[in-house]
Amino acid sequence: MKTYEKIGNDTRLVNDDNLKYIQFECFDNQYFYRNLGQGKWKVDLQGIIEYTLAKCGVLPGNITQSSICTVCRRDLFFTHRGDGGKTGSLAAFMQLK
Structure with a gap:
Protein backbone atom coordinates (compact mmCIF):
# COMPACT_ATOMS: atom_id res chain seq x y z
CA MET A 1 0.00 0.00 0.00
CA LYS A 2 1.29 3.44 -0.82
CA THR A 3 0.05 6.70 0.61
CA TYR A 4 0.70 9.77 -1.46
CA GLU A 5 1.76 13.32 -0.80
CA LYS A 6 0.50 14.95 2.37
CA ILE A 7 1.35 17.78 4.68
CA GLY A 8 4.70 16.99 6.29
CA ASN A 9 5.37 16.42 9.96
CA ASP A 10 7.47 19.59 10.26
CA THR A 11 4.64 21.75 8.93
CA ARG A 12 1.54 20.17 10.49
CA LEU A 13 0.72 22.57 13.28
CA VAL A 14 -2.58 22.33 15.18
CA ASN A 15 -4.17 24.17 18.07
CA ASP A 16 -5.59 22.77 21.32
CA ASP A 17 -9.06 22.24 19.78
CA ASN A 18 -7.69 20.17 16.88
CA LEU A 19 -5.51 18.11 19.20
CA LYS A 20 -8.53 17.24 21.35
CA TYR A 21 -10.22 15.86 18.21
CA ILE A 22 -7.17 13.74 17.35
CA GLN A 23 -6.96 12.44 20.91
CA PHE A 24 -10.69 11.67 21.09
CA GLU A 25 -11.29 10.30 17.61
CA CYS A 26 -8.02 8.49 17.00
CA PHE A 27 -6.16 7.60 20.16
CA ASP A 28 -4.41 9.24 23.07
CA ASN A 29 -0.81 8.40 22.20
CA GLN A 30 1.55 11.24 23.07
CA TYR A 31 4.21 9.77 20.79
CA PHE A 32 2.44 11.38 17.82
CA TYR A 33 2.23 14.97 19.04
CA ARG A 34 4.52 17.53 20.70
CA ASN A 35 3.54 20.60 22.71
CA LEU A 36 5.09 23.82 21.35
CA GLY A 37 3.46 26.02 24.00
CA GLN A 38 0.82 28.74 23.69
CA GLY A 39 -1.82 26.24 22.59
CA LYS A 40 0.13 25.00 19.54
CA TRP A 41 1.12 21.41 18.78
CA GLN A 65 4.77 6.87 2.20
CA SER A 66 5.96 9.70 0.04
CA SER A 67 8.44 12.09 1.62
CA ILE A 68 7.05 15.05 -0.35
CA CYS A 69 5.29 17.68 1.76
CA THR A 70 2.45 19.50 0.01
CA VAL A 71 3.04 22.71 2.00
CA CYS A 72 6.80 22.72 1.41
CA ARG A 73 6.39 22.02 -2.33
CA ARG A 74 3.78 24.61 -3.26
CA ASP A 75 5.35 24.69 -6.72
CA LEU A 76 3.94 21.17 -7.24
CA PHE A 77 0.75 21.14 -5.14
CA PHE A 78 -2.19 23.27 -4.14
CA THR A 79 -2.71 23.10 -0.40
CA HIS A 80 -5.44 24.61 1.73
CA ARG A 81 -3.12 25.35 4.64
CA GLY A 82 -0.17 26.47 2.52
CA ASP A 83 -2.30 28.79 0.42
CA GLY A 84 -4.25 30.25 3.34
CA GLY A 85 -7.53 28.59 2.41
CA LYS A 86 -7.60 30.07 -1.10
CA THR A 87 -7.53 26.81 -3.06
CA GLY A 88 -10.11 24.38 -4.39
CA SER A 89 -11.19 21.06 -2.97
CA LEU A 90 -9.37 17.84 -2.18
CA ALA A 91 -10.27 14.23 -2.82
CA ALA A 92 -8.46 11.26 -1.32
CA PHE A 93 -8.88 7.50 -1.52
CA MET A 94 -7.24 4.30 -0.34
CA GLN A 95 -7.36 0.84 -1.80
CA LEU A 96 -6.72 -2.41 0.05
CA LYS A 97 -5.94 -5.45 -2.09
Missing part, protein backbone atom coordinates in the same frame (compact mmCIF):
# COMPACT_ATOMS: atom_id res chain seq x y z
CA LYS A 42 3.11 19.57 16.10
CA VAL A 43 1.39 16.38 14.94
CA ASP A 44 3.07 13.39 13.27
CA LEU A 45 0.49 12.59 10.58
CA GLN A 46 2.75 10.00 8.93
CA GLY A 47 3.06 8.16 12.24
CA ILE A 48 -0.70 8.28 12.81
CA ILE A 49 -1.36 6.91 9.32
CA GLU A 50 1.13 4.05 9.73
CA TYR A 51 -0.12 3.23 13.23
CA THR A 52 -3.75 3.16 12.08
CA LEU A 53 -2.98 0.95 9.07
CA ALA A 54 -1.01 -1.47 11.28
CA LYS A 55 -3.94 -1.62 13.74
CA CYS A 56 -6.12 -2.62 10.77
CA GLY A 57 -3.79 -5.52 9.96
CA VAL A 58 -1.68 -4.02 7.17
CA LEU A 59 1.86 -5.38 7.48
CA PRO A 60 4.56 -2.70 7.87
CA GLY A 61 6.36 -4.02 4.78
CA ASN A 62 3.26 -3.22 2.74
CA ILE A 63 3.16 0.46 3.74
CA THR A 64 5.17 3.13 1.97
Whole structure:
Protein backbone atom coordinates (compact mmCIF):
# COMPACT_ATOMS: atom_id res chain seq x y z
CA MET A 1 0.00 0.00 0.00
CA LYS A 2 1.29 3.44 -0.82
CA THR A 3 0.05 6.70 0.61
CA TYR A 4 0.70 9.77 -1.46
CA GLU A 5 1.76 13.32 -0.80
CA LYS A 6 0.50 14.95 2.37
CA ILE A 7 1.35 17.78 4.68
CA GLY A 8 4.70 16.99 6.29
CA ASN A 9 5.37 16.42 9.96
CA ASP A 10 7.47 19.59 10.26
CA THR A 11 4.64 21.75 8.93
CA ARG A 12 1.54 20.17 10.49
CA LEU A 13 0.72 22.57 13.28
CA VAL A 14 -2.58 22.33 15.18
CA ASN A 15 -4.17 24.17 18.07
CA ASP A 16 -5.59 22.77 21.32
CA ASP A 17 -9.06 22.24 19.78
CA ASN A 18 -7.69 20.17 16.88
CA LEU A 19 -5.51 18.11 19.20
CA LYS A 20 -8.53 17.24 21.35
CA TYR A 21 -10.22 15.86 18.21
CA ILE A 22 -7.17 13.74 17.35
CA GLN A 23 -6.96 12.44 20.91
CA PHE A 24 -10.69 11.67 21.09
CA GLU A 25 -11.29 10.30 17.61
CA CYS A 26 -8.02 8.49 17.00
CA PHE A 27 -6.16 7.60 20.16
CA ASP A 28 -4.41 9.24 23.07
CA ASN A 29 -0.81 8.40 22.20
CA GLN A 30 1.55 11.24 23.07
CA TYR A 31 4.21 9.77 20.79
CA PHE A 32 2.44 11.38 17.82
CA TYR A 33 2.23 14.97 19.04
CA ARG A 34 4.52 17.53 20.70
CA ASN A 35 3.54 20.60 22.71
CA LEU A 36 5.09 23.82 21.35
CA GLY A 37 3.46 26.02 24.00
CA GLN A 38 0.82 28.74 23.69
CA GLY A 39 -1.82 26.24 22.59
CA LYS A 40 0.13 25.00 19.54
CA TRP A 41 1.12 21.41 18.78
CA LYS A 42 3.11 19.57 16.10
CA VAL A 43 1.39 16.38 14.94
CA ASP A 44 3.07 13.39 13.27
CA LEU A 45 0.49 12.59 10.58
CA GLN A 46 2.75 10.00 8.93
CA GLY A 47 3.06 8.16 12.24
CA ILE A 48 -0.70 8.28 12.81
CA ILE A 49 -1.36 6.91 9.32
CA GLU A 50 1.13 4.05 9.73
CA TYR A 51 -0.12 3.23 13.23
CA THR A 52 -3.75 3.16 12.08
CA LEU A 53 -2.98 0.95 9.07
CA ALA A 54 -1.01 -1.47 11.28
CA LYS A 55 -3.94 -1.62 13.74
CA CYS A 56 -6.12 -2.62 10.77
CA GLY A 57 -3.79 -5.52 9.96
CA VAL A 58 -1.68 -4.02 7.17
CA LEU A 59 1.86 -5.38 7.48
CA PRO A 60 4.56 -2.70 7.87
CA GLY A 61 6.36 -4.02 4.78
CA ASN A 62 3.26 -3.22 2.74
CA ILE A 63 3.16 0.46 3.74
CA THR A 64 5.17 3.13 1.97
CA GLN A 65 4.77 6.87 2.20
CA SER A 66 5.96 9.70 0.04
CA SER A 67 8.44 12.09 1.62
CA ILE A 68 7.05 15.05 -0.35
CA CYS A 69 5.29 17.68 1.76
CA THR A 70 2.45 19.50 0.01
CA VAL A 71 3.04 22.71 2.00
CA CYS A 72 6.80 22.72 1.41
CA ARG A 73 6.39 22.02 -2.33
CA ARG A 74 3.78 24.61 -3.26
CA ASP A 75 5.35 24.69 -6.72
CA LEU A 76 3.94 21.17 -7.24
CA PHE A 77 0.75 21.14 -5.14
CA PHE A 78 -2.19 23.27 -4.14
CA THR A 79 -2.71 23.10 -0.40
CA HIS A 80 -5.44 24.61 1.73
CA ARG A 81 -3.12 25.35 4.64
CA GLY A 82 -0.17 26.47 2.52
CA ASP A 83 -2.30 28.79 0.42
CA GLY A 84 -4.25 30.25 3.34
CA GLY A 85 -7.53 28.59 2.41
CA LYS A 86 -7.60 30.07 -1.10
CA THR A 87 -7.53 26.81 -3.06
CA GLY A 88 -10.11 24.38 -4.39
CA SER A 89 -11.19 21.06 -2.97
CA LEU A 90 -9.37 17.84 -2.18
CA ALA A 91 -10.27 14.23 -2.82
CA ALA A 92 -8.46 11.26 -1.32
CA PHE A 93 -8.88 7.50 -1.52
CA MET A 94 -7.24 4.30 -0.34
CA GLN A 95 -7.36 0.84 -1.80
CA LEU A 96 -6.72 -2.41 0.05
CA LYS A 97 -5.94 -5.45 -2.09
